[in-house]
Amino acid sequence: MRLRFEVNSAPTSVDVDPRDTLLSVLRDDLGLRGTKYGCGEGECGSCTVLVEGRPVTSCLTMAGQVNGQRVTTIEGIESDAVGRALVEAFAETGAVQCGFCTPGFVLTARHLLDCDPAPDRGAARRAVAGNLCRCTGYTKIIDAIVAAAECAGAARACPAGPTSDRSLAGDVFRRPTTVEEVLSLLAEPEASTLVCGSTDIGVQFEHRLKEHRFIDLTAVDAMNFVREDDDSVVIGAATPYSDVIASPAVNEWCQVLVMASREVGAEQIQNLGTLGGNIANASPAADGTPALVALGASVLIRSVAGERVIPVEEVATGPGETTLAGDELITEIVVPKRVRSGAKRVCFFEKHGPRRMQTIAVASVTCDGWLENGRLNDVRIALGAVAPTIIRAAETEAVLTSAPLSAELLREAGRTVQAECRPIDDIRGSARFRRQLVRGLLIRGLLPISRRSTR
């Protein structure tokens, strides 16, 4: 199928299978070999390119998903002063050793300088949290980014502008632009798989993408939004985490969702991944979903036959298993505005993974509630990676609201939460470890609240 998109400002047309990864199309079909393969699973950032100016992992993105859009690769980075400053700074400061990771770092840093023209070392380090370098130890990479910022201008990597037609119609890969089109495609007798950020699909179907027919949601603008209503905040199911994090309404009303979203993968994954995908993927280790559960959110599910609204925790029934029918689509997530006068809202998202960022939870504890006269009220707690699905910790909630916060109450809550979870052993951690973690994370999250309440 013929795809048309801009690569480094040049209109490009290429005849490929739209399910080919963007990485392979860039390297093998367009000969742009500065984009590197390092893992094929979104983990290492070597394959980073900018789509509409934002870093994404091209090993997960299917080529059809950028139809009509603007892609910047390392070969186009020196088209402006900021890009040139970065390339030069990397070369001059010793940020390059074998150099295989370097294009990915340079592109990720390029976006950082769009968002923050004068990042400090911490900001630079966070921005590249999804990029792996095995040679340098990172110090000189951070030096380079900070140095480039000092001499860079203010040009943007990809100025906002009208995009061309992004839609694609075909047999095996369809890119509709309206919810109605999606629903009618889903109603076709031959099964299709929905794909949005492809950050789960791309990993699960690595090398097997062509065994599936896809309906891509990334061009459905009506599913990519955040809206504030009178009594709720509504988030389109296809809204990337980065936009969720940037939304003032989400920050005001759903702070714990912002905390959790910031810990989903790192920059590239946050630019691709969506809450709709997170919920439908039904991983017990998901991070967006427990935040939504703690917030008491529901999903709007539509099909040609009608629509239904169910609480987020009722979507998944087990790892990778959901109550969604083959023709159903999650279109939006409704987070009720929780209010309680005279009380202080308290929340936390505590996660343990083997790495600080770009890491899958071995256990997580999410909490949202109110603090009133030293006592927690209306607390909702969700646990990740310690049961076949994300679970509410109802008994722990009951313990925590039974008396004013104290060391003894924390200990009791710790014991209760351990008893309430149902973890398993796997290569990421034993059941015993997960039990210890869920207690530790709960206490770690509660300690500062408890301290505030007793002072």
Next chain:
Amino acid sequence: MTETIAPHIGDPVPRIDGIDKARGTQVYPSDYHVEGMLRVRLLRSEYAHARIDGIDTSAARAAEGVAGVFTAEDIPGTNAVGVVRRDGPVLVDGLVRCTGDVLAIVVAESDEQARAAYALIDVSYEPLPVVTDPREAMSSGSPRVHEGGNVLSEIHHSAGNVEAAFAGAEHVVEGEFRTGRQEHIPMETEAGVAFYEDGVLTVRHGGQYPHRDAQQIAAVLGVEERQVRVLTPMVGGSFGGKDDFTVQCQLALAAHLTKRPCFIMLDRSESIAATPKRHPYFNSYRIACDGDGRLSAATLEMVADTGAHASWGELVLYVSTETCLGPYFIPNVQLDAYCVYTNNCVSGAFRGFGGLQGAVGIECLMDEMALELGIDPIRIRRINALEPGRIGPSGIDFNSDESSLQQVLTEVENCELWRNRTELTRLTTDDALWKARGVGMAAGWMGVGYGHGVADSSEAVVELTDGGTYLVRMGGVDMGQGNATAFAQIAAKELNCPVDMVDVVVGDSAGPDSGSCDSVRTMYVMAASLVKAVKDLSGQIRAAVAEKLDSALEDVAISGDAAVEQQSGNAVPLGALGPRVGRGAIRIYQEDEGDNTDDYDKWVFTYAAQAVLVEVDLLTGRVDVLQVFSAVDAGKVVNLQGFEGQSEGGITQSIGYTLSEDCISVDGHILNNGLSTYIVPYPSDVPDLIDTVAVECGDPQTPYGAKGIAEVVMIPTPPAILNAVRNATGVRFTELPLTAERVLARLADAPPVRGQ
């Protein structure tokens, strides 16, 4: 006087390849593209130990787009390769010894077709019992991995009277230490292309020693060596993992048998599951000292898991035994070390080459001993420091001129991190409820080059081109360490020209043989041969100019792009001299010619010491390294930027080795074969503050006195972290990696919500 144009040795010089790499134009082995190239996939074993009754490839061969499916019987030459001994099959012939063993090569028009065909190969396995613990593999009842028995090599050393010394000792400490199976994770997985050009098979791949590759590939193909040319241009990382036979032989076979250009690049999962690892060790130590803290005796039993094939095993064990009792004087010693075959993934070369595994136990026990005696950990190391001229603890004749151990210890003693350790580890009352901090230190040492008695050599060529610029040709591959830059810098210095007047070509089996790019030989051996070559060339140039200008050789000096007669100032442009070639070679311990041809008569060691600050999350068990101070004897720093980069990168790899990196292996299958489960440090996992200080204790034999530091910088980190965690928590951990799970399992009894 002629003006000095070249940068000084020691200045920071940006690497010559930095800009191309940063703008994405550097062509790596996986980027090289030949029109019409086929894709190669390797079928590996489903079992770690099995007899193969048959491989039916008929369906695969008939599949769409398939150009060939090859098994052992298709090999025209010898079916055995290996870096030290040729004990590994290119394609399994009857017996599988590990899951990484290759059964068949699939070659197809597209990668998808190759993958599809690969699934159609039908292998009849007869599974055999598997042995995965090297200690078990040593017992007589164990399944045999190789005919000759499972012990690949053993080293024993005894000195003095150990029993008596222990009986009379004031203090004895002991411990059993284990280290993990670390994977290199080079960012570029094993990759390359092979194609025929004018009757010569060219293999361009990510390797470390093109001459060895060419020799063994020729043997596998049953062709003359000159019919194979191996190029190992800029490689996307290696750290020792590509200093082995990974994909090059199968790739060469594919191209040879199909007579078409072929391409291979391993998936990350395959690279983790099948390529060589760092040897896991099981070490039992016991050390004794007198009332003043002077070591009197040590026993050590060391067992290394070399996996299914020898690879570098025996040399790795040898290097471990050199240094495993620390740079200390111990008069009574019993050391028993074994390198053992198992059905695990092969262990091979990895930056540090046996040095890391041996340092963990001794450096932890030195701290335990200091605690027992109530003395400072730096002091106990000082009073036991090995003086030049004494016999090293494992019997090596320590004839080094001087030891810089005391100097690196002084640097640590004076660094802020060490001096302020009380303040740095103090936490607020709130934080102390769930966190603990500790500072720890450790020392390390490592031989430079292959070591005592191991033959080594290097050749180098420097050309003056028609255009009046220079071209350095070396075997020494650049996997990212900056060899090419160092070579250019050395040539520029000796030829007194700017660095950009020197081009460098590395890694060509048709060029000079500089040996393998390992064991920090770059400065020690390779650079030495280069200096000789450059001196040869500069002599030729000056002689030619002296003749032209009718002056004396001593009066001619090279300055940039011309040679100048000092008195008259008359200059002859280098471009007018025509092409000339300078050659240099260096030889060490070449047995055939006797010791008198040695270029070096001393055995060079280098030292490092580090202090680290850690924070332990008592609620989750996570250990974070917050600061590192590293003092290392570089001999002489050649390029400050490269020096710091090697140190920061090495320490980061070592932090990963200490805290998270290990292949979880069950029955010889590596389960965590992706980057989400095999955990290497990412930007948020390493401290911003890695402070490296160079001690320059020059070795008079090497160029400018430089010593290789890329390996020794890694050695003190693991024990320094373990010692810091000991100081933070009171618990002595002895097993690497120190994962949160392992920490929490031991801390579980401690009350996490303390006080309140």
